[in-house]
Amino acid sequence: MKIFIRLVLVLMIQKETFAQSALQATSPRDTAFAVQKTVDYLNDISFNMYLSAPDSARAIAEKALLLAKKIEYKAGIGRSFLNIGYVYWSQSYYPVALVFLNKALTYLPPDKPLLLSDCYEITGRTYADLGDYKKALLNLDIAEKFAGDNTGELAEVHSERSYVYMVQKNYEQAIKEANEALQLNKIAKDKNNTPILYGRLSGIYRNLKNYKAALAYSDTAYRMSLTIRNNRLRAKTLVEYAKIYNDLHDFGKAIVYAKKGEALADSVGIVDALSSACKELIKSYEQQNDLKQAMAYQSKYIDIRDSMSRFYKKGHTALLQDYFALNNRLNDIAEFERNAQQIEAKMKEQRIIIFSLTISLLAVIGIFSVTYYFYKRKKQLNDQLIMKHQALLEHKRLIEVQTANLQSVSKIKDKLLAVIGHDLRTPLANLRNILDMFEADYISTDEIHWLMKDINPLVKSAELTLSNLMDWAGNHIKGRSVNLARLDIFLLGVEMEQTFNHALQRKNIEFINQASAGQGVVADENHIKVVLRNLISNAIKFTDSKGCIKLNSVYKEKRVIISVQDNGKGMSADEVEKLFYPHTHFSQPGTLGENGIGIGLLLCKELVELNGGKLWISSKSGKGSTFFFSLPLNKEYA
Structure with a gap:
């Protein structure tokens, strides 16, 4: 599992790096498209792992959220909030989950009905876990409308309705909804929701005291939970085994399953499954007259129950702090954009003011100019004549200076050419004479070497x-x-x-x-x-x-x-x-x-x-x- 999570995180970082490169290397249109693809990819990963590795899923969803916010990709922002809501629901932080789910609803666009259906469906389930069954069913009805004729979405809606009816002890309606969901899942070939429904049917039939059916459904749910890596379902199924065997007075098996469920629930952070496991252990040890163990688990259960409020309080406080930290990061992006817009608005306003003042100033200047024009006209003409005369004199002086400079440069040129001809003629003549004598074999190689050293300074x-x-x-x-x-x-x-x-x-x-x-x-x-x-x-x-x-x-x-x-x-x-x-x-x-x-x-x-x-x-x-x-x-x- 750890290796799988690590691999997912590496892929996520590579995707994010690709998105950052796209921001620098492509046109704005291509950049937005690349970032949208990255956000969708990260949200897919987050959704697929929120039940097996909730903390990692939340981190990935937050990265997707920040990327989506940079380009104001509303569908990506809404889906990121939705995934974070899924994570907190899976960890039983229901009030915090509702905060993010409600945020998701403000961003998910109308042209994404299936995402809206998912959001209303998990919102309904969260209200059911909080005991508000009226709001739960209301949200599930809305989810069904957005699902349309999509069999997978409809299956999830019927599945959550079965849960609501089960906790209301309306078992007949709960079984009907669960079977409807199973049929739809079969059509949609959904392997994730089916084991959850089997686990729910196990609880329904246990309450109806049909333990054979309950065990059969639990076996199937447990086996499938391993395949889809749903740790929440596996922990709850282990506790369900303990409940069934306690009802069957097989307290030894009940203790084994309850302890397994307790350990898994504690590691994943499923508080309600943890408390349920302790309750079943108390019941099992009491029935075995092992009062010492029963008292120990009774004390542990009381500690859990007493600390649950503190746990939720601390947990919710920390999670809310995480929410506000994430929200601050989003607000920073939004604040930057707002500041840019405000600066642009102020600049526009200032340009209008400057333009108005300029027009007013020009009008005043025009009035004074008309009054002053005739008075100054004669003087201006005289000044122009004087300036033209001075310009002509200056132009004449420049021509004279340039003529003198040209004559000076010409003299310098003649002098330079004469000196260059004299100074370069001697070394060139010496070299030519040495070469002529060498070609005529008048001097040897050693003499050439000596002469070259002598002429080298020249x-x-x-x-x-x-x-x-x-x-x-x-x-x-x-x-x-x-x-x-x-x-x-x-x-x-x-x-x-x-x-x-x-x-x-x-x-x-x-x-x-x-x-x-x-x-x-x-x-x-x-x-x-x-x-x-x-x-x-x-x-x-x-x-x-x-x-x-x-x-x-x-x-x-x-x-x-x-x-x-x-x-x-x-x-x-x-x-x-x-x-x-x-x-x-x-x-x-x-x-x-x-x-x-x-x-x-x-x-x-x-x-x-x-x-x-x-x-x-x-x-x-x-x-x-x-x-x-x-x-x-x-x-x-x-």
Whole structure:
């Protein structure tokens, strides 16, 4: 049984997961259809197991209820309430069952007559268990009308009528209704209600003292209850055996069946079957003159009877708390929808108010405008003429500025093309000469290897020249975006040392990384790499053999100042002044004849400023140079 229940719960969760996925992955119409299918599936499971595992059946019905409420699936909501009512009825919590059954009736739609018939039928049975036989028969009559010509539904109505007549001791009518129900069940091939009817007929014939028939019906009811897993019927049938054998004075068998019925009723939570079992045990032991056992069960029965009110009170309190908790969850969904509707209504009302105020304001403005129009007309025309004249002057000034800029750009272009042609011609010519001599077998492979090492700095210098030119040109043509990230200057220094390792070794220059490790700045990583690459490349270019280059970082307030220092050739104050202007920037050959076009520093300045910083230089001729640039420090990353 536990394995069966666990399997059902797994299937239920899978269905619910499918419904939740549908809510996200499909159109609203397809979503509603998928959720309805899930709700119906869960309600089918709940109904099929409420007699064998009532607590699990209630949990499944509650999940179906919440899903149905999300899409306002009324038939699903009503059927979920109906299933919860079935569960509480099976556990003998009749008042609580009526609460949920009445809720079900408010949701079940008229186009679902069989569900309405089920609801009125179990409502009638619940009233019968509470002793209100008039309301019981009234609800069963309504259930019969909704059943129409459905034989299965009609069979259940006649079955419950037989119960009402039996407890009223109208045995003839009870047998008639039970037989009618059996005939209808045979037509409908209903295997669930038939054993219940056999159990009821057993009680009727016992009261009529036809014990042979009573035992036969009990045997059939008990055997079939095992097949359909109806624990409630099985417990009551065991107690019925005890009643029959007590009437037959076979008290030993009565005790055996009563104890079995007591244990099963206690495990399932069927209070009336539990008290009935104790009563039969008292009767059996009294008849056997076992007064000690009789007194023990009498005491137990009194305890059960005295505690039944407390049991119901506590049970009903807990169940009502469960009901209110479930109702609160439903109300939360409804409240959310109501709030959304109220907000929409308020927004609509506010839009109407705003529209009305706007119309009123426009009307007032119109009145004042008409009054003011003629007074201002002449002044407006004069202002328009002045503005047009100023616009023409501004347009002329812009044309002049653009003409000057075009001339400046043209001059820069001519200069760049000339320098590029000069700086790139030498490494390309050297490569071509080496290749020509290699093809003519004038030089060996070893000589090629030596020459390539010697020309490598020139090629890398040309490569950096092209890279800077492309970056600088792209920056001026289409702008540049900034992708901010946390950067560790020390780690970037390590990367730069690896990048320029060959050039440093070739000139025997020491690179010292004194940047603060672990502290970060926020900037575009590619931009800062371009800046460091150009500054370190320039430092190598103008530093003599056995020189020294230092990378340092200093944190001041909310900024970090990064510097690249060399002890190379240095520059005069006039040369420093010319570096950052496109019209006056220049390039000098390095200590080993390295060439460049001087565009790198212009690019560095633009990239640093683009990242919210500033670039400046401290240099003395013959004593080296120090290039500084600042970047904002984000404390969150520091």
